[in-house]
Amino acid sequence: MIPLKPILSHIDNIPSTAGKFKPDKSSVYYIHHRLPKFTLWPIIFLSFILFFFFLSPTSTTSPRRRGLRTTSSYGGPAWENRVKLSAKPRSCTGHTVLVTGAVGFIGAHASVALKRRGDGVVGLDNFNRYYDITLKQSRKSKLVDRAGVFVVEGDINDEVLLRRLFGLVHFTHVLHLAAQAGVRYAMINPNSYIKSNIDGFVNLLEVVKSTIEQPAIVWASSSSVYGLNSKVPFSEKDRTDQPASLYAATKKAGEEIAHAYYHIYGLSITGLRFFTVYGPWGRPDMAYFFFTKDILNQKQISIFEGPNHGTIARDFTYIDDIVKGCLSAIDTANKSSKKKGEFRIINLGNTSPVSVHKLVSTLEKLLKMKAKKKVVLMPRNGDVPLTHANISLARMELGYKPTMDLEMGLKKFVKWYLDYYDAKKKSSW
Numbered sequence: 001m002i003p004l005k006p007i008l009s010h011i012d013n014i015p016s017t018a019g020k021f022k023p024d025k026s027s028v029y030y031i032h033h034r035l036p037k038f039t040l041w042p043i044i045f046l047s048f049i050l051f052f053f054f055l056s057p058t059s060t061t062s063p064r065r066r067g068l069r070t071t072s073s074y075g076g077p078a079w080e081n082r083v084k085l086s087a088k089p090r091s092c093t094g095h096t097v098l099v100t101g102a103v104g105f106i107g108a109h110a111s112v113a114l115k116r117r118g119d120g121v122v123g124l125d126n127f128n129r130y131y132d133i134t135l136k137q138s139r140k141s142k143l144v145d146r147a148g149v150f151v152v153e154g155d156i157n158d159e160v161l162l163r164r165l166f167g168l169v170h171f172t173h174v175l176h177l178a179a180q181a182g183v184r185y186a187m188i189n190p191n192s193y194i195k196s197n198i199d200g201f202v203n204l205l206e207v208v209k210s211t212i213e214q215p216a217i218v219w220a221s222s223s224s225v226y227g228l229n230s231k232v233p234f235s236e237k238d239r240t241d242q243p244a245s246l247y248a249a250t251k252k253a254g255e256e257i258a259h260a261y262y263h264i265y266g267l268s269i270t271g272l273r274f275f276t277v278y279g280p281w282g283r284p285d286m287a288y289f290f291f292t293k294d295i296l297n298q299k300q301i302s303i304f305e306g307p308n309h310g311t312i313a314r315d316f317t318y319i320d321d322i323v324k325g326c327l328s329a330i331d332t333a334n335k336s337s338k339k340k341g342e343f344r345i346i347n348l349g350n351t352s353p354v355s356v357h358k359l360v361s362t363l364e365k366l367l368k369m370k371a372k373k374k375v376v377l378m379p380r381n382g383d384v385p386l387t388h389a390n391i392s393l394a395r396m397e398l399g400y401k402p403t404m405d406l407e408m409g410l411k412k413f414v415k416w417y418l419d420y421y422d423a424k425k426k427s428s429w
């Protein structure tokens with residue numbers, strides 16, 4: 001068993017305003033005169049431990065850290081049995097896949113799809129508070145109850161947990177989707193990007209490289225690595241050395257790090273550059289999601305424009321197309337091999353950019369409501385004016401063929417959104 005961190009309860013007597021604390025003489029007297037010496041020393045010792053615990057980098061006292069804390073809860077024979085059962089493929093030809101970020105948007109969809117076709121799947125997720133935790137919990141219920149995927153609550157930075165999982169199960173593949181997502185949030189909490197997208201990725205690669213039969217890795221890179229590249233459509237051969245956000249820079253760093261592990265240890269690593277993925281069970285921090293919420297609440301939305309009313313557009317890609325691409329990347333990945341691994345970087349987009357104006361007018365049509373729009377010059381917040389994927393390589397390598405246009409995809413999203421939040425409203429009555 002791995003010991004769990006002690007739960008620290010709130011101490012009510014601490015004054016709320018610094019500097020106003022006056023020691024209560026009676027309590028000082030009590031400590032000095034009433035408490036026997038053998039009680040005093042353990043108290044001093046304990047205070048030291050608590051003091052250093054709060055100073056330590058893993059302390060969960062700051063709200064930002066609390067939001068992203070590691071919430072490992074694992075261990076014991078029952079837990080081990082559940083992991084092993086979930087990891088078992090239906091037939092001997094099936095894969096055994098560890099999905100990191102399993103209660104994330106893409107992770108939840110991909111886990112269900114893998115399990116449905118007969119692969120063994122174990123999910124891993126730290127349930128961080130970057131966005132609404134109840135949405136993550138709902139995705140988890142769907143995974144566990146309806147698909148039979150066991151989700152381990154833990155962090156990719158937790159080396160002990162990763163070693164435990166890889167010791168229990170021989171994973172043939174890792175679908176690594178755990179990450180700090182979002183372009184604009186990198187200006188608010190830059191360290192969370194380093195912690196998840198760099199530290200966490202390296203931790204995972206270190207554990208994978210030290211396993212006997214190293215699994216192949218398929219992981220989430222991002223269209224944002226193209227940064228300020230203006231040559232369209234974006235091809236994997238284009239330059240990616242001008243990131244516009246820290247988020248993009250950490251994803252690009254991930255690609256370089258992956259190359260080093262492929263080169264030295266022969267790992268098989270496929271990085272998929274996802275282009276603005278949307279759909280049911282999506283991420284509330286993304287524009288299509290919060291625009292929907294704000295239109296329904298008659299709250300003003302900001303539509304970004306370039307200089308001289310330049311169009312801002314995205315190659316919005318529907319979740320089911322992305323999941324097909326992920327599964328195909330798993331199926332076509334070479335085995336990791338100390339002699340010769342494999343290194344791939346592949347775009348997964350839709351190849352038809354749509355402007356933000358069009359996104360909003362489509363939502364207005366589907367919601368049958370007018371948005372309160374404010375058009376603003378795109379702030380320098382990490383966003384780029386345009387993304388547009390060249391998917392020739394994906395077609396060739398993965399047989400990838402996206403089928404969903406934005407209007408159809410948004411129709412499915414809006415239906416899910418209304419059903420989901422309506423049901424939540426009813427259940428809270």
Ligand SMILES: O=C(O)[C@H]1O[C@H](OP(=O)(O)OP(=O)(O)OC[C@H]2O[C@@H](n3ccc(=O)[nH]c3=O)[C@H](O)[C@@H]2O)[C@H](O)[C@@H](O)[C@@H]1O
Pocket residue numbers: 181182183221222223224273274275276277285286287288302303304305312313314356378383384387
């Ligand atoms: O393609 C990707 O790799 C990235 O796609 C999205 O990033 P983004 O394309 O910026 O998606 P949104 O944040 O949903 O923004 C969509 C569009 O709406 C615009 N926008 C956003 C917010 C806003 O208030 N107004 C507005 O016009 C943005 O500039 C952008 O053009 C995801 O958030 C990233 O995690 C992902 O890595």
